Amino acid sequence: MKNPLNKRLPRELKSELGKYLVIFLLLIGTIGFVSGFLVADGSMIVAYNESFEKYNIEDGHFMTQNKMNKAQQKAISQYNIELYDLFYYDASLTNGTTLRFYANREDVNKVCLMSGQMPQQEDEIAIDRMYADNNELEIGDTVSTHQQTYRITGLIALSDYSCLFENNSDSMFDSIQFGVSIVTQDAFDHFDEDLLVYSYAWKYTDGMPESEAEEKELSEDLMENISSEVTLDDFVPQYLNQAIQFTGEDMGGDRVMMIVLLYILIIIMAFVFGVTTANTISKEASVIGTLRASGYTRHELIKHYMTAPIIVTLLGAIIGNILGYTLFKVICVNMYYGSYSLPTYVTIWNLEAFLYTTIVPLILMVVINYLILSYKMKLSPLKFLRRDLKRRQQKHVLHLHSKLGFFTRFRLRVIFQNMSNYATLFIGILFANLLLFFGLVFPSLLNDYQNQIESQLICDYQYMLKIPTEMLNSDSKLDTFIAMLKFSYAVETDHEDAEKFSAYALNTDFEDYQAEEIILYGISENSRYISLDVTQDQVYISSSYAEKYLIDVGDTLHLKEKYEDKSYSFQVSGIYDYQGSLSVYMNQELLNKTFDLDKSYFSGYFSNSELTDIDQKYIGSTIDLDALTKISRQLSVSMGNMMYLVQGIAIIIFMILIYLLSKIIIEKNAQSISMTKILGYNNKEIGLLYIMSTSIMVLLFEMMTIPLVDVVMRIIYREMMIEMMTGWIPYIVNPIIFVKMFLLGMATYVIVAFLEYRKVRKIPMDEALKNVE
């Protein structure tokens, strides 16, 4: 005979439709989104991983000042590598962006044509799909440099630019202002050779080492060998190439974040189920007592009360997965395509996604509910029959002063009586606020960062000069001396506000974090642009550097050469309030001395006016506001929509949790509410007694969780930023965010309170007369 208790299930689901429906929808939404994300992530990551072989991605590349001659190429090829020319030309377009031009590649870093066709004529071009999207360019449109106009024939993804980093040292990629493109070889040959960047990709003839450690060792040896043959401008082994690696790493990171988010939500929902079921048990105590007295085992009853949550979870998981593979997958794929320049993909059935979004949530739901129910069911049948469900009898009654007033005392008693429910409510509000804060704080951080950078700008134009390395590397000392003199003369300026500085780039040397470039500035005494006292051997660091790596005055910095095994240590004398970059400031003389540079050596100018009297060929780069705000700009584009989604989810969770948990409190007190109605209290007064108690607690929890959320987010944020990117966006929360959060929380609660009030009104007076023994 089938257990007749099972016949209750459809009726139970129907009678508690509101509760089950909201949790069901939340489950579908959460599981669907995460499943869609994992399927998209899994499919995309397979496409990404396969692209290494499919498109024959380089094992690394290096750049030289001049085109290598055949002898040099031959000499370098002896180090078990095969070399490929990957010259490029960076051009400013008339739309204000920078486009990198490559000739079509046949052998290495091959091109994935997403739509259209590859260029056939000299005036045709295929451009990166994402750059095209961000700049609203389509096939058939034209793009123009200041010399030439090209017609777009195709949209492509370059396998070595899945993430559009203009330079490998950039803090963040920039798919808005920077793009890559392919033109025909003939078109490429027309570019001025002096303006070409001589980049050479290599592939190890013995294949790529299996581990990153081996790859590192091998590439370091290779770098030494190559630098003995040519002067290196840049050397980027594959494992350090952000344009190739960032996408894969980010995909992995997002995946973990999504799974953790899913489990937190499932645990919260399991708790809500557990708490509501425990409440049902309290309501049905005498029935349970009778059943237990009649011979129903504890296990049979636990199973019975667990069935509804499990059915709801299972259905939620099934429908969530169906939506995950259809609707949400497309959304998530578009999110990836919105951030990365990935090749085409094929949807792959993902066993892991099924496991993470169906099996694990189900197990979590079973385990949490089982623990709560078995704890609740431990009581003897007699206790159930007597409705005596408290394990510990209250021995002492908390004395409340009569001066407090009857309503206040009443409310306090309601609060004390429902402490366990309020504890769950506190955790729920904490989590919902954390999500809400996450959604609100990011756009604000990015916005504030941009404003801060603008106000903290050292100068309007920071010129980094390009020192012709051949001048320094000539065999003849005299030649070098003359060349340097010539260079020194050429880079002198008459602009009065120009101020010389030296700069030197080193890498951080942390065991736990990946290496990151730090710019060391040697500044002149009494600098007009950086107001620091560098008269002595003082070393300052930027506040962003201090915040990111938690460095304080008196600490010692350990930095190392990028391509050599040489380390430097500096003791921090002070922190300079500057968020634009991770940098170190010291006396120019000290910097030049530290790095064995000539006393008169300098690397560039700070200036508030544009320097017009220095030849462009001596200017390596100009750092202006646009360059400094690249990080925030890109993050705004790639994470903006996500943040709105998070805000929405947070508000829904907030509402559901408060609604379900406050509903329990009302239900638990249904008999007392009914009795107060019999006594003559009106609905408004009852609302003031029962709903006001929850309102007070919600208000209190809001105030308690907001600072707590700030502390938790500070920790999460730092870890996330360190993991996610080089550079730093300071964690400075605009107080308005807290106000917004509080108001949103309370506004949400007002809706819930209204629903609660309706519930209170509906409690009939005969409720008090039911089952009272």
Next chain:
Amino acid sequence: MFLEINGLCKSFGEGDNRINVLKGIELCIEKGEICVLLGPSGSGKSTLLNIIGGIDSSDDGYISIDGQRIADLDEKKLTQYRRKHLGYIFQMYNLIPNLTIRENIEVGAYLSDHPLDVDDLMKTLGIYDQRHKLPNQLSGGQQQRTAIGRAIVKNPDILLCDEPTGALDYHTSKEILNLIETINQKYGNTIIMVTHNDAIKDMAHRVVRLKDGKIRSNIMNEARVPAVDLDW
């Protein structure tokens, strides 16, 4: 002897608050008897019933049913004991609100390997026509009949009734008592009934009076009156 109670003691509370509810109860009940436990509030009759029913434990003494001591049973076996041998009827009906009358009785039938025919039983109980209704659509008497049906459908050896008519009016109470008597006659169950209605003693085979945790009298009723003729 079918049911034997020997030196049963039970107390609640500790120290100065300790109350001895049962003070060495000795009682034997034959199979198929209707035994009525009478006594004022606090005399220990419900506690005694609960210990017989295996939902409460004694401090001292033992209860043996058909040669099996209840105190020797662990929790699992105790549940099985209740499942196989006992039926419970309470003053409050404790029906499952979202199951129909028939389904509520099936809840009891599920526990037995050889349950009684549910339809027959409902006819006996006079609730057959109400079988598709929910408990809240029935009168108190009909609900109690359902509760009796739930207890009796598994054809238990012992039917424990704790104030089964406590919440019912005179006529309905008599109907319920009549039903209990009919069941006893039809199925031969041993019935132990707790009540403080003195008139009910007349329908019992055995009348046990408790006061202050002790048996004051244990009398076999030689002049039984059918339940239908009871009056109070």
